[in-house]
Amino acid sequence: MKKKRWLTGMAVVLALFLLPVLTGQNYYLLHIGIMCCIFAILAMGLNMLQGYTGLVSIGQAGFYALGAYGSGLLAVKLGISFVVCLLVAILLTAVVGLLLGLTTVRLYGGYLALVTIGFGSIVQLLAVNMTGLTGGGEGLLGIPPAAFGSLVLSTTHYFYLVLAITIVLFLVTVNLVNSKFGRALVAIREQKIAANMMGIDVARYRLLAFVIAACFSGIGGCFYTFFAGSLFPDYFNLPQSVLILIMVTLGGAGTLYGPIIGAVLVTTGFELLSALQSYQMVIYGLGVVLAVMFMPYGLVGVWQRLMRMLSKEGKRIESGAA
Amino acid sequence: MSQVLLEADQIKMYFGGIKALDGVSLSVGSQTIHTVIGPNGSGKSTMFNVLTGFYRATGGHIAFCGKEITGSAPHRISEMGMARTFQTLRLFPEMTVLENVIVGMHSRIRETFWSAALHLPSAANEERVAYEKAEQILEMVGLSAKNRQPAKSLAYGEGRLLEIARAMASEPKVLLLDEPAAGMNPSETKQVMELIRKLCQRGLTIVLVEHDMKVVISYSDMVTVLDHGKKIAEGAPKEILQNEAVITAYLGKRREHHA
Numbered sequence: 014m015k016k017k018r019w020l021t022g023m024a025v026v027l028a029l030f031l032l033p034v035l036t037g038q039n040y041y042l043l044h045i046g047i048m049c050c051i052f053a054i055l056a057m058g059l060n061m062l063q064g065y066t067g068l069v070s071i072g073q074a075g076f077y078a079l080g081a082y083g084s085g086l087l088a089v090k091l092g093i094s095f096v097v098c099l100l101v102a103i104l105l106t107a108v109v110g111l112l113l114g115l116t117t118v119r120l121y122g123g124y125l126a127l128v129t130i131g132f133g134s135i136v137q138l139l140a141v142n143m144t145g146l147t148g149g150g151e152g153l154l155g156i157p158p159a160a161f162g163s164l165v166l167s168t169t170h171y172f173y174l175v176l177a178i179t180i181v182l183f184l185v186t187v188n189l190v191n192s193k194f195g196r197a198l199v200a201i202r203e204q205k206i207a208a209n210m211m212g213i214d215v216a217r218y219r220l221l222a223f224v225i226a227a228c229f230s231g232i233g234g235c236f237y238t239f240f241a242g243s244l245f246p247d248y249f250n251l252p253q254s255v256l257i258l259i260m261v262t263l264g265g266a267g268t269l270y271g272p273i274i275g276a277v278l279v280t281t282g283f284e285l286l287s288a289l290q291s292y293q294m295v296i297y298g299l300g301v302v303l304a305v306m307f308m309p310y311g312l313v314g315v316w317q318r319l320m321r322m323l324s325k326e327g328k329r330i331e332s333g334a335a
Numbered sequence: 336m337s338q339v340l341l342e343a344d345q346i347k348m349y350f351g352g353i354k355a356l357d358g359v360s361l362s363v364g365s366q367t368i369h370t371v372i373g374p375n376g377s378g379k380s381t382m383f384n385v386l387t388g389f390y391r392a393t394g395g396h397i398a399f400c401g402k403e404i405t406g407s408a409p410h411r412i413s414e415m416g417m418a419r420t421f422q423t424l425r426l427f428p429e430m431t432v433l434e435n436v437i438v439g440m441h442s443r444i445r446e447t448f449w450s451a452a453l454h455l456p457s458a459a460n461e462e463r464v465a466y467e468k469a470e471q472i473l474e475m476v477g478l479s480a481k482n483r484q485p486a487k488s489l490a491y492g493e494g495r496l497l498e499i500a501r502a503m504a505s506e507p508k509v510l511l512l513d514e515p516a517a518g519m520n521p522s523e524t525k526q527v528m529e530l531i532r533k534l535c536q537r538g539l540t541i542v543l544v545e546h547d548m549k550v551v552i553s554y555s556d557m558v559t560v561l562d563h564g565k566k567i568a569e570g571a572p573k574e575i576l577q578n579e580a581v582i583t584a585y586l587g588k589r590r591e592h593h594a
Contacts, residue, residue, distance in 0.1 A: 185452045192451035192458060193444045196430075200438045203427035210387060212413035212442035212505060221448075267429075 029176055033169045043168045047240055049280045050175040051233045056260040056272030057186055058229025063258070064266035065195060066222040067202030069122070072113075072129030073257045075136035076106045076227045078249035080234020082140060082147060085156050085244050095159040095239060102235035103228050110227025114220040133254050140246035152245045159239040175236050179273075182229065187269055189225075198222055199267075252294070259297050262304050265311030274312055340365040340400060340540050341386070341417075341509050347394035348381050348564075355381040357564040358395070363509065363542055363557075368535050370543040370551050372575075373561035374584060379544040380422060382561070383513050386542075387419050388412045400508065414442040418507035420498040422514045422544075428487035432478055435486050435497055436469040439504030469504060476500045476530060492523045499530065509540040516550050528554050548585070552576065560584065 036042045055077060062068050083105045084098035093101075117128050140147045147153050159166045159174070166174065189195050197218045200208035209215050238244060256279065264275025279297065286293050308315050341363040348356040356378045363369045371379050384390040386397060388409040397405050404412055418439070427435050437444075444465055450458040473479050476496045481489065489497060495515060502510055512531065516524040532554055535541050545551045552558060552572045560568040560575060562584040568575055575581055 188454040188458075189452050192454075192462065193441055193446050194448065194451050196434060196438050197441060199430060199434075200427050200441075203429055204425045206389070207421065207425035207427065207501075208438070209389075209409045210413055210419055211439050211501070212410045213438075214408070214410045 026180060030173065033172055038169050040168060043172050045281060045284055046172050047168075047175050047236075049277045050172075050179040051236050051240070052257070052260060052276035052280050053179050053273045054182055054229050054233040054236070055257050056264070056276045057182060058226040058233070059257050060261050060266060060268075060272040061186070061189075061198070061229075062222045062226040063261050064268065064271065065190065065198040065202065066219065068219065068222065069126045069258070070129040070226065071126050071251070071254045071258055072131070072133035072136075073226065073230050074249045074251070074253035075129075075133035076110065076230030077234045077237070077253065077257075078136045078140055078246075079109055080106050080231030081238045081244055081249070082153065082234075083231070084235040085153050085238040086146065088156050088238070089153060095161065098239075099232065099235045102231040106227040106231025106234070107224050110224045111220060113227070114223030118216050118219060130251065130254070133249075133251060137246050137249050137251075140244075140249065147244070147246070150246065152243050154243045156238055156242050156244070158242070171240060175240075178232065178236070182232070183269075183273065190269065194218070194221065202267075256297075259301050261311075263297070263300050263311055265308075265313030268310050268313040271311045271313040278312075338365050339363065341542070342398045343382075343386060343395065344397070345395040346382070346385055346392050346397070348378070348385055348390055349393045354564050356385065356392075359561065359564070359566050361559060361566075363540060365540055366535060366538055367556040368531065368541045368543060368554055369557045369559070370545060370555040371559045371561060372545050372548045372551070375546055376563075377546075377561040377584075378564040379546070379561055380513060381564075383419065383511055383542075383544055387417060387511065410442075413505060416506070416508035417511065418502035418505045418509075419511035420495070420502050420513055420515060422517060424491070424494045424498060426486040426489075426494055426497060426501075428485065430486055431483055432473065432486055432489065432497055433466070433469050433482045435501050436472055436504045437465050439501035440465050440468065441505070443504075443506055472500050472503055475503075492519055492527075495519065495527065496530070499527075503534070507539070509542060510534065511542045511544075513544045514546065515543065516545065516547070524550055548575075 032046060033043060055073060059070060059073050062070055080102040084102040087093040087098045087101055088095070113129070113132055117125055120128060141149055143149070159171060197208065197213045200211065200213055201215055201218055205215060260275035260279050261272050262275070263278065264273065265271025283293060286296070289296070304311050310317070339362050343359065343361040345358045345360055346356050347354070347358055359378065359382060361371070361382070371382060373379050381390065385392045388404070388407050388411070391406055395405070396403060399412070399415060399417060402415070404415065427438060430438070444461050446458045446461050470479065470482065473482060476499060478493060478496055478500065481493065486494070486497060499512070499515065515527050515531065519527065528551065531541055531543070543551055543555070552575070555572050558570065558572050558575045559566060560578070560581050567580045567584060568578045
C-alpha cells in the first residue's frame, strides 16, 4: 500500500518534470505551471491554518505581498541576489505572521477573519501609498529574473525550481501533519479544551500555524516577484486572499492534496474560462458555497468517500458471489 | 494513609457574587481512589477545573507532588503528570481512536520541530513507539478493534473509555475523572469502575467526581462531600453513608419537608 503510493508519487513528479519537454517549452503552459505551483504553495500554507488548525484567514494576500515586495525591493534597490531575497522574504513574513498571530491569539471564527481582512488591506494600502519605496500604483518595475551567480534562469529552469520547492514544501507538510505538531493543530481545531488538558499549549501552536502559513505565502510571493518582473498593489487585493481561501476550501481543507488540487483547478480554470471574465468568481463562489454546505473536506473528501463506497460495494459483490 | 500527592488548601472560587467554592480543602493520598460527591451545583466540577488549571482560584493554594501549581496553565499541569476526563465527552471527533490516544502522549513525545518537519530517524522512531504504546493502552480498555475508526463513530460508553485511555496516554501520576459513569447503564458502569480499580492497583492515584453516590462509594478509599461550595463531610465510605449532614444535603430534612 505504502509502496504503491510511493510509486504513484514518483510517477506524478516525473510526469510534472517532463511536462516542459513534452510541450516543447511552450511559454504559455510554463506560465500556467509556475502560477499553479505558486498558488499551491500559498494554499498549502493557508491549509495549515484553516484546514488543520481551524482558523480562517482572509488576509493571506497580505503575506503574499510582503514576500513579493520584500524580495522585489531588495532585488531592485539593492541588487541583492535571488537566494538572499528568498531568505529575507521568509524571515519577514515569519516575523509579521508572529505579530499578527500574537495580536489575534484570543480570536476565533468570524472575528479572526475580520482582523485578517484588515491586515490584508493594510499591507495593500502600504504598497499603494509608500510611493517612494514601492512605486505605488505605477508599480515596482525592473525586477531582474532569478539567477544563481552568473547563471540566469530561463522560464523552463524557473518552472523546475518552483516545482521542486513546491514538492519539498509538500513533503514538509506531510511530515508535520503526521507528527505531534500536526496532531496538536488538529486537536486544537477539534476540541480546544481537551487539547489544552493533553499538554498542548494552544496559544503556542496557534502561533506556529500562523507563522507557517505566513512563511509559505512569503515564499510564494518571492517566486511571484522574480517571475512577474514587476509588482502592482492591485494584484494583492482582497479577492486575491479570497481566491486562496477558495482553493483550500474547494480542494479540501484539512487534507494533504486538497490545496494543491484547488490551486491547480482554480488557476487553470481562470485560463480555460477566461471568456467569462468576471463571471468566473460567481462560479467559484458557488463552488465554495456548495463545498461548505456539502463537502466538508472539499473535492478530496468527495473522492475519498467515493473510493470507500466503491471498495465496500466491491467487497459486497465479492462476498455475494462466494 | 500513604503520602499526599495532591493537596488543595482552602480553595475559593467566586464567580461574581456566586461562591462556587468557599474554602474547600482536599488531600489526596498516593495510590488511592478519592471520590468527591455532592448534589448538582455543589461545586464538584468547579473543583476539578481549579485543580487542572482551567479556573484560576480566587483564593487558596494547590500543591501537586510537593510543588505549588496554583495559577499554572493546564498544559503545564498536564506535563507534570495530571490528566483528566470530562463530564461531557470532549474527544477529537474527526481523529481516529488511535490518534486520540496519541494526542494524549503529546508531552511525552520527544520531537523537535525540525526533526518532525524533515522526518529524521529520531522522529520516525518516536512516532513508531507512540503508535505501539497507544495500541497497548487501547487494548487495556478494550477498544483495540476500533483503532482505525474516527472517534465520532464510537458509542457513548466507548467514548468514555476512550477518554480514559487518552488520559492514561500522558502517563499521569494522578487521574481526575469527572462523572465517568454518567449516562451509562449498570453493566457499563461496573466495567468502567473495574477498570478504574485496576488502574489504581497499578499505582495510579484517582480522583473521581460523582453525584450519584451509590455508583462509586464501594470503590472509594476516601470520600469528600461538597454542598453549596463547602465541604460538609469527609471520611471512609461507610461513615459517609451514615453521616447526618450528607443525608440532609441529598434528601433534605424530613421534618422541615413535612412541616
